[in-house]
Amino acid sequence: xxxxxxxxxxxxxxxxxxxxxxxxxxxxxxxxxxxxxxxxxxxxxxxxxxxxxxxxxxxxxxxxxxxxxxxxxxxxxxxxxxxxxxxxxxxxxxxxxxxxxxxxxxxx
Amino acid sequence: xxxxxxxxxxxxxxxxxxxxxxxxxxxxxxxxxxxxxxxxxxxxxxxxxxxxxxxxxxxxxxxxxxxxxxxxxxxxxxxxxxxxxxxxxxxxxxxxxxxxxxxxxxxxxxxxxxxxxxxxxxxxxxxxxxxxxxxxxxxxxxxxxxxxxxxxxxxxxxxxxxxxxxxxxxxxxxxxxxxxxxxxxxxxxxxxxxxxxxxxxxxxxxxxxxxxxxxxxxxxxxxxxxxxxxxxxxxxxxxxxxxxxxxxxxxxxxxxxxxxxxxxxxxxxxxxxxxxxxxxxxxxxxxxxxxxxxxxxxxxxxxxxxxxxxxxxxxxxxxxxxxxxxxxxxxxxxxxxxxxxxxxxxxxxx
Numbered sequence: 202x203x204x205x206x207x208x209x210x211x212x213x214x215x216x217x218x219x220x221x222x223x224x225x226x227x228x229x230x231x232x233x234x235x236x237x238x239x240x241x242x243x244x245x246x247x248x249x250x251x252x253x254x255x256x257x258x259x260x261x262x263x264x265x266x267x268x269x270x271x272x273x274x275x276x277x278x279x280x281x282x283x284x285x286x287x288x289x290x291x292x293x294x295x296x297x298x299x300x301x302x303x304x305x306x307x308x309x
Numbered sequence: 310x311x312x313x314x315x316x317x318x319x320x321x322x323x324x325x326x327x328x329x330x331x332x333x334x335x336x337x338x339x340x341x342x343x344x345x346x347x348x349x350x351x352x353x354x355x356x357x358x359x360x361x362x363x364x365x366x367x368x369x370x371x372x373x374x375x376x377x378x379x380x381x382x383x384x385x386x387x388x389x390x391x392x393x394x395x396x397x398x399x400x401x402x403x404x405x406x407x408x409x410x411x412x413x414x415x416x417x418x419x420x421x422x423x424x425x426x427x428x429x430x431x432x433x434x435x436x437x438x439x440x441x442x443x444x445x446x447x448x449x450x451x452x453x454x455x456x457x458x459x460x461x462x463x464x465x466x467x468x469x470x471x472x473x474x475x476x477x478x479x480x481x482x483x484x485x486x487x488x489x490x491x492x493x494x495x496x497x498x499x500x501x502x503x504x505x506x507x508x509x510x511x512x513x514x515x516x517x518x519x520x521x522x523x524x525x526x527x528x529x530x531x532x533x534x535x536x537x538x539x540x541x542x543x544x545x546x547x548x549x550x551x552x553x554x555x556x557x558x559x560x561x562x563x564x565x566x567x568x569x570x571x572x573x574x575x576x577x578x579x580x581x582x583x584x585x586x587x588x589x590x591x592x593x594x595x596x597x598x599x600x601x602x603x604x605x606x607x608x609x610x611x612x613x614x615x616x617x618x619x620x621x622x623x624x625x626x627x628x629x630x631x632x633x634x635x636x637x638x639x640x641x642x643x644x645x646x647x648x649x650x651x652x653x654x655x656x657x658x659x
Contacts, residue, residue, distance in 0.1 A: 262340075
């Protein structure tokens with residue numbers, strides 16, 4: 202199924218949820234989203250989202266240097282991010298229930 | 310950062326992505342693409358190089374998700390400086406236009422109509438400047454030589470210059486850098502007009518063909534426009550003389566061009582070499598083809614060439630103003646045998 206359009210609205214929420222569970226670097230977050238079932242999430246979209254959430258203060262970031270290869274940029278959630286996650290989770294639950302209700306009224 | 314273990318494909322891809330972020334500040338770029346190599350390395354490890362895809366699309370996605378415009382805007386840093394310079398140029402242009410419009414007779418329009426001539430001239434000046442740098446000003450001709458490439462180069466330069474003038478070639482869309490470069494080149498051409506034309510004082514076709522220096526630069530006596538390289542004096546009896554010192558009407562030594570005939574060697578007096586004593590002995594050059602520094606002790610000392618005439622007709626003037634008059638009859642035909650005896654004053658016996 203093509204969830205690209207649907208994803209756009211909820212990517213912030215999904216990324217916040219993943220980082221809230223555990224700090225992660227870009228590709229790590231992508232991997233966890235995919236493992237969670239968002240198969241066709243684009244790498245660059247996730248990185249851009251991380252950057253935007255960081256810019257808005259929802260995330261913090263720190264660089265972990267590596268001897269073997271390029272340094273990794275980790276993201277962690279901030280109190281702002283947590284409250285944003287909470288309110289967006291509530292919104293999502295309400296919104297999806299509403300849409301589901303509408304869809305149930307539509308004759309198949 | 311240790312870059313040793315980054316695959317070249319990853320480095321290339323990351324560089325291409327960053328190039329599409331060039332309009333952002335370095336901080337923004339770092340926030341957006343920091344750690345990119347690490348993420349891409351993981352991606353490649355997991356799903357192969359082909360998973361990288363198109364860096365342009367990737368950068369657009371990155372920008373969009375970050376809340377920026379997907380297409381790259383004008384590069385801001387360069388734009389700032391560029392805009393300033395472009396502004397100056399435009400302002401100067403406007404001031405000039407205001408100054409020259411409305412002048413009686415529209416002289417500026419006339420000047421503008423001469424633009425094509427300038428395009429040709431600046432091409433000529435450019436090629437001649439190269440010639441000037443390469444061969445020096447003493448050998449400049451009206452036609453650039455440049456080892457025979459002068460004429461084709463000149464034609465090429467004219468074609469390029471005219472096309473640039475018509476904005477057909479470069480700069481296609483006049484960016485500020487191109488404008489500044491063009492302005493600089495034009496100023497250079499203007500500055501070089503005088504040196505180039507100043508180097509063409511008496512240039513002639515013969516000079517261009519032969520490469521010989523013009524007689525205007527000769528340092529010695531000339532005769533009928535050619536350098537005199539040696540002088541063979543004869544006395545009134547028509548006998549060749551040796552060791553004659555010559556001076557001009559001011560008492561200055563009368564010299565021949567020391568480079569006119571490789572190689573003449575000077576006589577000497579107490580003060581050193583003198584170049585006004587004739588005939589000058591002639592000799593070989595050294596290994597370097599230059600005049601020998603100590604010719605008289607070398608294996609090939611200079612020698613006197615035979616004078617051009619064994620004898621010449623004796624000469625006389627009536628009422629000689631000095632010494633005894635020479636009233637000997639002149640013998641128009643030359644006597645073949647040389648008379649080595651010293652010149653004697655002969656009284657007329659008739």
